[in-house]
Each structure stands twice: as structure tokens, then as C-alpha cells.
Amino acid sequence: MLEVKGISHWYGERQVLRDVTFSVTSGHLTGFVGANGAGKTTTMRSILGLIRPTKGEVLFQGKPISDTDRTRFGYMPEERGLYPKMKVREQIIYFAKLHGVDGATAAKRADELLERVNLAERANENVEALSLGNQQRAQICVSLVHEPEFLILDEPFSGLDPIAVDVVLSVLQEQAARGVPVLFSSHQLDVVERLSDELVIISEGEIKATGSRRSLQEQHSQGLFRISVDDDAWILAQDGVTEVGREGEDLIFRIARGAGDDGSAGFAGDSDGADIDARGQAILQEAVSRGPVRRFNHELVRLSTIFKEIR
Numbered sequence: 001m002l003e004v005k006g007i008s009h010w011y012g013e014r015q016v017l018r019d020v021t022f023s024v025t026s027g028h029l030t031g032f033v034g035a036n037g038a039g040k041t042t043t044m045r046s047i048l049g050l051i052r053p054t055k056g057e058v059l060f061q062g063k064p065i066s067d068t069d070r071t072r073f074g075y076m077p078e079e080r081g082l083y084p085k086m087k088v089r090e091q092i093i094y095f096a097k098l099h100g101v102d103g104a105t106a107a108k109r110a111d112e113l114l115e116r117v118n119l120a121e122r123a124n125e126n127v128e129a130l131s132l133g134n135q136q137r138a139q140i141c142v143s144l145v146h147e148p149e150f151l152i153l154d155e156p157f158s159g160l161d162p163i164a165v166d167v168v169l170s171v172l173q174e175q176a177a178r179g180v181p182v183l184f185s186s187h188q189l190d191v192v193e194r195l196s197d198e199l200v201i202i203s204e205g206e207i208k209a210t211g212s213r214r215s216l217q218e219q220h221s222q223g224l225f226r227i228s229v230d231d232d233a234w235i236l237a238q239d240g241v242t243e244v245g246r247e248g249e250d251l252i253f254r255i256a257r258g259a260g261d262d263g264s265a266g267f268a269g270d271s272d273g274a275d276i277d278a279r280g281q282a283i284l285q286e287a288v289s290r291g292p293v294r295r296f297n298h299e300l301v302r303l304s305t306i307f308k309e310i311r
């Protein structure tokens, strides 16, 4: 496990990280999400020892992280780090040797990895001859060739086509399944929603939320419902009910906490989750009495909505 503890960082007068604290555990992918300039790269560079944060520390397996630990990390930098004029396979072998892997093992692993990311046919081309997506596949091979104990990837999915996203994703999932903690940053919420099990959300240098994607979504989904009926105007006229969006014939609406105390939709009283659910049920019953209900369910909030709410 890797723990980031209370990291704050200033560039000159400007504070860009504020008491950043989170951990990355093994067995799954952790998505590090934030808008451009939120502080993801600065945090990752602090973990890697490429910058020394003004305050705070990073622990690996419970101890302050050392340079030796870091040689066992795999890193994919945002600016990518390949030599344009070197052949793809040679380059993977070169980086493996830099990490102390012997030549024969490096060659074997390079071939396996190139096969794995569907790049074997391009193995003997110069990096600069490859598309950006293929360069990224090569970069993934470089970050994995020394069989790292921790993987840290800065925007590994940006600029990839859907097939390449699936290839990179399955490679990362294999690593996670091997027990390697994987931290990847992204500003693409749709990608993160699909890919990561654990989330760390950062905004303007501050951690806004951490936890499993599912539990964060559930936490932010209280009072959110989806219904499909012929006429739904009466629902939106209820106290505390607001429209969140529409998809086809479906209305997605939220019942506010503490709403309905005037008795609308039948319920007064406490503002807890059970009460909101009861109000949802009351709306369903009324909808059924008014005509056919094609769909009614609790709606799980999209990550993009959570992101807007907590930012």
C-alpha cells in the first residue's frame, strides 16, 4: 500500500497542493480525477520523488518511501519519455536494463509485452514512425518491463481510440490482479467511470472525495429517481422535486432532503434517506393511479454530476 500523507506544495508564492492525503491499495485500479491544473501531476511527481513537496510525506508499505522503492515503481509520465529515433523493441529492452533486468530476460519480456498490446508488428520501427496511440502502447510496455511493484500512470488513456483504451485497460487490470497497486490520473470522467474501482477526486489542490466508485455514486444518488410516464409535469410541481435531466421519455428527478413537509406526495417529517424513499414510493403510487408507468427506478448518479457537485 502507498500512502500520501498531508502533502502541501508551493511553486514560489503559489500553493498548488493543500494537505493532500489518500492511499492506493493493491488489487484494483485507483483513478485520480481532477480538472486541468488541479494538481494531479504535481502529486504524482511528489510520489515519485521528482519533486520534493514543501510539506508532507509518502509511505510505501508503511515506511517513508526510499529511492530504492522507487526503482521498483513503473511510471508513465504525461509528457511521455520515449526516444523518437530508437526502435520500439530496443527501447523497451534499454529501459529494462536501466532497471537492472538482464539482457535475455529483457528481450523475452519486451516480446511478450509487445504481443500483449498488439504492437509486435511494429517492434522494429522507430518510435517517431508510430501514431500517438501506438507510442502510448509502447510507453505502457516500458513502464511494465521491469515488473514493477507499484504503477503510476499520468493520463494513460488520453488520446487513445476505444480499442486501444480496452487493450491498455486490460493490461492494467492484469497488473492489479497480480497485486500491484495502480494509480492513474485522468480528466476524462466517462473513462474513469468505466475503468476505476477506487477514486480520488482533487480540485484546486484539495482532495474532495476518496472511496470506491460505487459507494461515492450511491452516496450522491440519494433522492435521485428515473420515471417514464405520459405526463410528468405534476411530479415537478411537487415541493422539493427538481428535474435533473431527461433521456428519451424518461425524467430524472431529485427529491430534496427535508422536502414535502407540507404533506405533498403524502409525507411529512424527518429528512433522512428513508423518508426520501417513502416520498419516491408515494410519487410512484400516484403515477400508477394516473396511468401506465413504463419505468421507475432509483438512479445512480453519473460521475460527472458528482464532480460538478463537489468541486
Ligand SMILES: Nc1ncnc2c1ncn2[C@@H]1O[C@H](COP(=O)(O)OP(=O)(O)OP(=O)(O)O)[C@@H](O)[C@H]1O
Binding pocket: 011, 016, 034, 035, 036, 037, 038, 039, 040, 041, 042, 043, 078, 187
Ligand atoms: N513547474 C511549475 N512551476 C510553477 N507552477 C507549476 C509548475 N508545474 C505546475 N504548476 C502549476 O501547478 C498547478 C497544478 O498543476 P498540475 O500539472 O499538477 O495539474 P494537473 O492536475 O496534472 O493538470 P493537467 O491535467 O493539466 O496536467 C497548475 O496551476 C500549474 O499551472
